[in-house]
Amino acid sequence: MTVTTTVTYESALQRYEPVFGLETHVELGTRTKMFCGCITTFGAEPNTQTCPVCLGLPGSLPVANRVAIEYTIKIGLALNCSIASWCRFARKNYFYPDMPKNFQISQYDEPLCTDGYLDVLVGGKTVRVGIERVHLEEDTGKSLHVGGATGRIQGAEYSLVDYNRAGIPLVEIVTKPVPGTGYLAPEVAKAYVTELRDVLRTLGVSDVRMEEGSLRCDVNTSLSVRGSGAWGTRTETKNVNSLRSVERAVRSEIERQAGVLDAGGRVIQETRHFHEDSGVTTSGRSKEEAQDYRYFPEPDLVPVAPSSDWVEALRVSLPELPSARRARLVESWSLSELEFEALRNAGALEVVEQTVACGASPADARKWWLGELARRANDSGLEVSELPITPAQVARVAALVESGALNDRLARQVIDGVLEGEGTPDEVVAARGLAVVSDDSALLAAIDDAIAANPDVADKVRTGKTAAAGVLVGAVMKATGGKAAAARVKDLILERLS
Amino acid sequence: MDELITMTAAELSAAMAAGEVSAAEVTAAHLDRIAAVDDRVRAFLHVAGDGALAQARDIDRRRAAGEPLGPLAGVPVAVKDLFATVGMPTTCGSRILEGWHPPYESTITTRLRDAGAVLIGKTNMDEFAMGSSTENSGFWTSHNPWDLAKVPGGSSGGSAAAVAACEAPLALGTDTGGSIRQPAAVCGIVGTKPTYGGSSRYGVVAFASSLDTPGPFGRTVLDAALLHEAMSGHDPMDSTSIDAPVPSVVEAARHGDVAGMRVGVVTEFSGDGYQPGVMARFTEAVELLESLGAKVTEISCPHFTYALPAYYLIAPSEVSSNLARFDGMRYGLRAGAGSAEEVMAVTRAAGFGAEVKRRIMLGTYALSSGYYDAYYGKAQQVRTLIIRDFEAAFGQVDVLVSPVTPTTAFPIGERADDPMAMYLADLCTIPTDLAGNAAISVPCGLADEDGLPAGLQVMAPPLADDRLYRVAAAVEAALVDRWGHPLLAEAKGLV
Numbered sequence: 001m002t003v004t005t006t007v008t009y010e011s012a013l014q015r016y017e018p019v020f021g022l023e024t025h026v027e028l029g030t031r032t033k034m035f036c037g038c039i040t041t042f043g044a045e046p047n048t049q050t051c052p053v054c055l056g057l058p059g060s061l062p063v064a065n066r067v068a069i070e071y072t073i074k075i076g077l078a079l080n081c082s083i084a085s086w087c088r089f090a091r092k093n094y095f096y097p098d099m100p101k102n103f104q105i106s107q108y109d110e111p112l113c114t115d116g117y118l119d120v121l122v123g124g125k126t127v128r129v130g131i132e133r134v135h136l137e138e139d140t141g142k143s144l145h146v147g148g149a150t151g152r153i154q155g156a157e158y159s160l161v162d163y164n165r166a167g168i169p170l171v172e173i174v175t176k177p178v179p180g181t182g183y184l185a186p187e188v189a190k191a192y193v194t195e196l197r198d199v200l201r202t203l204g205v206s207d208v209r210m211e212e213g214s215l216r217c218d219v220n221t222s223l224s225v226r227g228s229g230a231w232g233t234r235t236e237t238k239n240v241n242s243l244r245s246v247e248r249a250v251r252s253e254i255e256r257q258a259g260v261l262d263a264g265g266r267v268i269q270e271t272r273h274f275h276e277d278s279g280v281t282t283s284g285r286s287k288e289e290a291q292d293y294r295y296f297p298e299p300d301l302v303p304v305a306p307s308s309d310w311v312e313a314l315r316v317s318l319p320e321l322p323s324a325r326r327a328r329l330v331e332s333w334s335l336s337e338l339e340f341e342a343l344r345n346a347g348a349l350e351v352v353e354q355t356v357a358c359g360a361s362p363a364d365a366r367k368w369w370l371g372e373l374a375r376r377a378n379d380s381g382l383e384v385s386e387l388p389i390t391p392a393q394v395a396r397v398a399a400l401v402e403s404g405a406l407n408d409r410l411a412r413q414v415i416d417g418v419l420e421g422e423g424t425p426d427e428v429v430a431a432r433g434l435a436v437v438s439d440d441s442a443l444l445a446a447i448d449d450a451i452a453a454n455p456d457v458a459d460k461v462r463t464g465k466t467a468a469a470g471v472l473v474g475a476v477m478k479a480t481g482g483k484a485a486a487a488r489v490k491d492l493i494l495e496r497l498s
Numbered sequence: 499m500d501e502l503i504t505m506t507a508a509e510l511s512a513a514m515a516a517g518e519v520s521a522a523e524v525t526a527a528h529l530d531r532i533a534a535v536d537d538r539v540r541a542f543l544h545v546a547g548d549g550a551l552a553q554a555r556d557i558d559r560r561r562a563a564g565e566p567l568g569p570l571a572g573v574p575v576a577v578k579d580l581f582a583t584v585g586m587p588t589t590c591g592s593r594i595l596e597g598w599h600p601p602y603e604s605t606i607t608t609r610l611r612d613a614g615a616v617l618i619g620k621t622n623m624d625e626f627a628m629g630s631s632t633e634n635s636g637f638w639t640s641h642n643p644w645d646l647a648k649v650p651g652g653s654s655g656g657s658a659a660a661v662a663a664c665e666a667p668l669a670l671g672t673d674t675g676g677s678i679r680q681p682a683a684v685c686g687i688v689g690t691k692p693t694y695g696g697s698s699r700y701g702v703v704a705f706a707s708s709l710d711t712p713g714p715f716g717r718t719v720l721d722a723a724l725l726h727e728a729m730s731g732h733d734p735m736d737s738t739s740i741d742a743p744v745p746s747v748v749e750a751a752r753h754g755d756v757a758g759m760r761v762g763v764v765t766e767f768s769g770d771g772y773q774p775g776v777m778a779r780f781t782e783a784v785e786l787l788e789s790l791g792a793k794v795t796e797i798s799c800p801h802f803t804y805a806l807p808a809y810y811l812i813a814p815s816e817v818s819s820n821l822a823r824f825d826g827m828r829y830g831l832r833a834g835a836g837s838a839e840e841v842m843a844v845t846r847a848a849g850f851g852a853e854v855k856r857r858i859m860l861g862t863y864a865l866s867s868g869y870y871d872a873y874y875g876k877a878q879q880v881r882t883l884i885i886r887d888f889e890a891a892f893g894q895v896d897v898l899v900s901p902v903t904p905t906t907a908f909p910i911g912e913r914a915d916d917p918m919a920m921y922l923a924d925l926c927t928i929p930t931d932l933a934g935n936a937a938i939s940v941p942c943g944l945a946d947e948d949g950l951p952a953g954l955q956v957m958a959p960p961l962a963d964d965r966l967y968r969v970a971a972a973v974e975a976a977l978v979d980r981w982g983h984p985l986l987a988e989a990k991g992l993v
Contacts, residue, residue: 052582052600052601052602055828056823056828057582057600057601057602057829058582058588058590058595058598058600058703058704058823058824058829059580059581059582059588059600059604059699059700059701059702059703059704060602060700060701061699061700061735061736061737062737063734063735063736063737064737091819093818093819093822093865095822095825095839095842097825097827097838100823100828101822101823102822102823102825103819103822153838159838161827292866292867294818294819294862294865294866294867294870295865296815296819296865296870296874299706299707299708299738299816300704300707300737300738301737301738302737302738
């Protein structure tokens with residue numbers, strides 16, 4: 001057992017500089033598997049989406065899925081990578097029951113995409129994360145270990161294997177080591193995965209659901225002693241299954257490694273498992289005696305040689321990527337980077353943009369989605385985009401406020417009505433009778449009543465203390481059930497008492 | 499002997515088409531022959547029996563209904579036991595797959611079934627096609643119908659023996675280092691290794707993926723061509739399958755002709771280790787080609803000398819990976835108890851034979867980190883040099899010729915404990931496999947020392963398979979004319 005001391009994150013950062021890297025596995029959203037025609041729908045009965053090829057039966061042969069190759073090239077292009085003009089699949093040999101052939105068809109020294117980057121925004125600053133490679137491979141089956149305490153194979157009574165996942169196309173995206181982010185390392189790691197997820201979602205190549213395992217992360221972390229210039233030994237943390245966990249895993253490894261180093265120990269190169277509940281990592285298998293995968297070119301497949309015409313056609317077909325979109329929106333909506341991040345972190349980019357497209361001003365659209373609607377979403381545990389109100393309806397509410405037909409208070413009631421399924425904003429206004437009272441004669445009666453009921457206040461206003469008019473406005477608003485335009489009421493009161 | 503079993507596939511096909519005999523009678527005659535002699539030949543691991551008769555009766559019914567039927571309709575075909583077949587077990591000659599019934603059918607056997615061929619049974623082979631004698635079979639050794647004390651060659655020895663023993667007119671084999679041509683030569687029949695990618699590997703249990711080539715056996719050049727054409731063609735299920743028209747091999751086999759053809763004799767395939775009787779028949783065959791109008795020259799292919807060592811790095815490397823799936827987890831033998839790792843280890847130790855284990859070890863070593871460049875990488879470079887030797891040679895001549903194998907059939911047991919001696923049987927056939935081009939083995943007479951058959955190998959560039967048949971048919975016609983009867987008429991092992 002290694003001796004360690006307990007180190008806080010802050011003190012660790014005073015002595016050590018963290019370096020991290022991420023390996024992200026993404027299940028592609030192709031209709032069929034990587035090397036056979038089996039469908040890929042998530043959640044089917046175990047072993048119902050299999051065939052001789054993905055079960056690796058003797059004599060079966062793989063045929064590469066062209067769509068998966070296309071998706072991988074798109075990912076490479078979106079990550080500013082070079083696309084290989086010729087590359088091969090390779091066999092990665094190792095024995096494990098959930099791998100039907102006891103080798104995985106992957107790519108080794110000839111990945112499809114190399115040497116790119118992804119810019120991520122943290123605290124209003126841009127950090128460039130280098131991309132080492134993007135390669136294509138097949139997923140393994142899924143083991144369920146029954147009867148053990150840990151859910152792992154050690155100590156299990158028996159194991160069940162589901163091969164539905166075997167052969168689903170998997171893209172591995174490997175970053176270069178990311179040094180120099182200091183205190184922000186955990187945040188940068190999280191921001192990278194977030195940005196990557198947005199890119200993949202924008203490309204439409206994966207449903208990127210971390211909870212279903214369609215996006216999985218391994219986090220490599222090492223510490224170097226500040227000023228030493230030498231990088232430390234890295235660990236690889238697996239089982240990092242949410243964006244929050246990415247951040248916590250890096251942070252926890254920084255603290256743990258600092259503890260080991262402070263106690264005079266050395267960090268062991270190993271695989272570690274992240275525990276969602278406790279937020280710490282525990283040791284997995286040691287990588288010091290590295291497994292020899294005996295890679296060699298897959299002889300059952302022909303080389304992949306994307307023509308430059310094909311690659312260019314794919315480049316032209318790429319949708320607007322999150323970074324370009326950010327630049328465009330920051331510019332056209334006059335946002336600060338921080339305001340933009342707030343919008344993105346709230347998951348409201350899409351709906352706000354659509355609301356603006358329906359005629360609302362960017363400021364109004366942001367106000368409603370980040371304010372009232374974000375609050376409602378939070379209360380009901382939904383994403384804002386999942387609320388039962390459309391961007392067009394929000395734009396309509398904003399337009400009604402803009403025209404003076406509604407005030408903010410009434411507008412919130414209209415939104416209530418829409419969320420409760422009472423119909424469109426206009427239908428809710430009609431049904432609930434929520435229009436602002438715009439008839440001055442109706443208001444004047446209420447104003448006279450308010451003045452009569454508050455003679456002291458009226459006197460103050462008469463003597464020039466116009467701020468006191470607020471009390472009268474409040475009384476009028478109350479009397480009209482909130483349907484008056486407060487500004488108009490105030491004007492009328494001042495006129496009356498002048 | 500029932501005359502149906504000595505008829506060629508072409509003759510049977512014609513007789514059935516003319517209504518002179520039914521497919522059921524043809525199949526029954528061959529099943530009877532198997533019942534009569536296979537306890538001595540031991541060519542079959544599984545005989546289809548009723549299943550084959552049912553297929554034959556179905557053909558008779560379709561013929562009676564006036565359906566158009568192909569040339570193989572009703573013709574029995576024996577199938578090497580590494581083609582996945584529904585309704586028949588597939589063992590690859592290995593205990594580790596004993597009793598495995600594939601849930602799917604290979605492309606080639608599907609094509610043959612569709613063509614009306616009757617799959618009469620599965621033939622013995624060296625385990626996972628590794629060997630040159632069938633002595634590496636996990637079940638038993640097959641016997642050469644010329645002399646039952648001799649091996650029938652291998653790895654497709656069961657298929658070759660079955661055809662030579664008239665248990666089937668045609669058979670399927672696979673050639674990875676010579677596994678069709680060598681047994682064809684030592685059993686005195688015709689066998690072809692088509693161009694790599696010309697015949698589908700889908701459903702053919704892999705030995706060495708970059709080399710494995712399914713091909714035909716027949717007693718005549720025309721019969722081999724009939725099966726060759728029926729089994730060939732592009733298969734979208736096999737990525738390495740060539741999307742090109744099948745060479746017109748049947749047409750070529752019907753019109754044997756070497757007049758004006760440039761024939762190269764490979765210098766490297768002679769000398770020490772070659773049996774004098776084999777060389778004598780080979781030299782006569784070359785003289786025969788010359789007398790038939792071919793222009794014969796000698797061609798040196800200097801890198802062929804390195805083919806055998808390169809092959810014994812590349813093939814085992816692929817083996818070590820291809821055979822990893824036999825682990826007792828999903829199908830086949832399961833031995834041992836305890837952890838998955840233990841079951842895998844015990845199953846593989848119990849299920850694989852010595853030669854398979856040797857090659858897995860060789861390949862595992864050759865692919866290991868730190869050794870890859872020196873072994874697998876270097877062997878692939880040699881492979882490129884061999885391809886260049888062929889390209890240079892085919893720039894000067896239309897076909898190359900050599901003996902098929904340095905010796906005639908050797909006695910059972912003689913080389914069983916000497917892997918190097920066994921490997922030498924494939925000396926002349928391996929370069930073609932490494933280069934991926936096409937070659938045929940055609941009988942060219944009996945060696946004087948032992949009265950056993952020797953074969954002439956004809957090699958052609960990729961996709962020029964038809965050239966093989968043009969040459970082989972000319973040789974066959976001239977030799978049968980000279981002998982006055984087919985060579986096989988002299989086989990005495992079963993008399």
